[in-house]
Amino acid sequence: KKRLSIAIDGPAAAGKSTVAKIVAEKLSYVYIDTGAMYRALTYKAIVNQLELNEEVALLDTLLSTDIKLLPSNKGQLVYLDNKDVTNEIRTSEVTNNVSIVSIHPKVRREMVRRQQAFATEGGVVMDGRDIGTHVLPEAEVKVFLLASVEERAERRYTENLQKGFPSDLEKLKEEIARRDKIDSERDVAPLKKADDAIEIDTTSLTIPEVVEKIMALVHERI
Ligand code: C5P
Numbered sequence: 538k539k540r541l542s543i544a545i546d547g548p549a550a551a552g553k554s555t556v557a558k559i560v561a562e563k564l565s566y567v568y569i570d571t572g573a574m575y576r577a578l579t580y581k582a583i584v585n586q587l588e589l590n591e592e593v594a595l596l597d598t599l600l601s602t603d604i605k606l607l608p609s610n611k612g613q614l615v616y617l618d619n620k621d622v623t624n625e626i627r628t629s630e631v632t633n634n635v636s637i638v639s640i641h642p643k644v645r646r647e648m649v650r651r652q653q654a655f656a657t658e659g660g661v662v663m664d665g666r667d668i669g670t671h672v673l674p675e676a677e678v679k680v681f682l683l684a685s686v687e688e689r690a691e692r693r694y695t696e697n698l699q700k701g702f703p704s705d706l707e708k709l710k711e712e713i714a715r716r717d718k719i720d721s722e723r724d725v726a727p728l729k730k731a732d733d734a735i736e737i738d739t740t741s742l743t744i745p746e747v748v749e750k751i752m753a754l755v756h757e758r759i
Contacts, residue, residue: 538759539759541659541676542663542673543676546667546668546670546728548683548720548721549717551682552682552747556682556747559744563748566662568662569655569662571665571668574604577604577626578598578604596647599647599648604616635716637719645667649671666728667727669730680735680754681731683737684738686717688740
């Protein structure tokens with residue numbers, strides 16, 4: 538059987554990683570969360586008190602930074618310079634600064650180089666913002682997941698409460714909208730549906746329903 542490359546893009550909190558993980562598991566493919574790579578660099582930049590507008594300083598840091606995405610039975614683990622930062626990269630401080638770090642073309646170029654290196658053999662499910670447009674333009678399956686800001690904020694809110702994290706729905710809505718705006722308006726590789734991506738509006742769909750739709754696309758091409 539052919540080992541495909543599957544690109545899953547979309548705005549913040551659209552459920553990309555949840556469905557990408559399940560699809561990867563069903564196919565025994567590797568799941569690559571590219572947002573985690575931008576988050577890991579952002580976390581390191583904050584810890585090292587770097588100026589997030591300084592492209593060259595961020596690139597220099599990235600070039601000497603090791604980021605590993607490792608599968609585990611608890612989900613994907615993220616290692617930054619051999620330290621587990623899986624939880625640290627999900628704080629609101631990282632979330633609210635990552636889009637600024639991700640604007641810089643030199644940072645993106647190095648990230649894309651690393652992401653493409655993960656995918657040379659196929660058999661990957663990669664999620665992000667520019668996978669179908671820039672990272673894997675030849676991907677056999679391209680999906681663009683959509684949902685209203687209200688729906689995405691409510692899902693994140695419920696998820697936070699389940700994890701026992703404090704959460705504010707209105708604030709979540711603002712943060713998600715702000716992140717989408719920065720990600721969509723940047724000059725290099727903005728958040729955008731690839732021309733040949735299939736759009737799936739998940740607003741009224743369950744997770745298994747979204748997975749089902751993606752698996753149908755996969756089976757058409759495998
Ligand atoms: O997917 P996640 O929400 O974890 O991504 C965090 C941030 O990383 C995004 O808001 C965006 O600024 C950046 N990102 C990106 N390109 C990608 C993946 C993520 O610019 N391919």
